[in-house]
């Protein structure tokens with residue numbers, strides 16, 4: 707059995723970091739798959755990420771019903787998480803956010819591409835989900851059931867990030883530390899790309915070989931990578947919640963370095 711309380715603490719830290727780094731505001735959320743039961747995941751009740759405490763974390767089934775329903779209000783878009791976990795067994799953590807910097811790329815023909823080294827982890831291809839294609843032009847644009855979520859997860863495919871037209875993005879990764887890192891850098895990458903486009907002319911995105919080299923050299927639990935997690939946690943005022951070793955470290959094959 708894993709140390710579930712330590713993982714819950716990490717999830718609180720993830721919420722606070724994403725809020726402090728302006729990836730989420732009153733809306734947006736982050737979840738992690740249950741380490742002992744791949745058919746469940748952990749996500750906060752309907753609370754702004756900056757205010758999430760350990761007591762807010764709820765265990766959900768993959769259909770996004772709470773394992774123990776105590777009547778607390780839930781995020782309307784919790785289905786995003788269930789849909790991705792159901793479709794992608796490799797995914798251990800998911801972020802959904804409305805970060806403004808990515809939105810222009812969700813409504814234009816210009817694709818979001820990795821253009822800075824720290825943006826490499828979103829991969830070469832970032833698909834855009836057009837909800838109206840499947841669900842028509844009269845939805846409220848929110849992912850509020852499993853049918854919506856499965857369609858979004860299908861659009862995500864094997865990629866790490868999917869943009870949602872006029873709405874935001876969802877990111878999926880192999881651990882909390884990776885998905886938080888990616889969610890922090892995706893809007894920064896978008897900002898740089900947008901600024902470069904304003905300069906005019908062609909932009910020069912990362913080469914496939916550069917993306918592969920960065921993936922190959924990435925060790926999510928190395929001291930180097932943990933440095934950012936610890937830094938962001940302190941900045942967010944929750945450095946005291948950061949464990950010596952991340953709670954999901956022992957469950958992942960890539961935790962062996």
Ligand SMILES: [Zn+2]
Nearest residue numbers: 783804873874
């Ligand atoms: Zn949303």
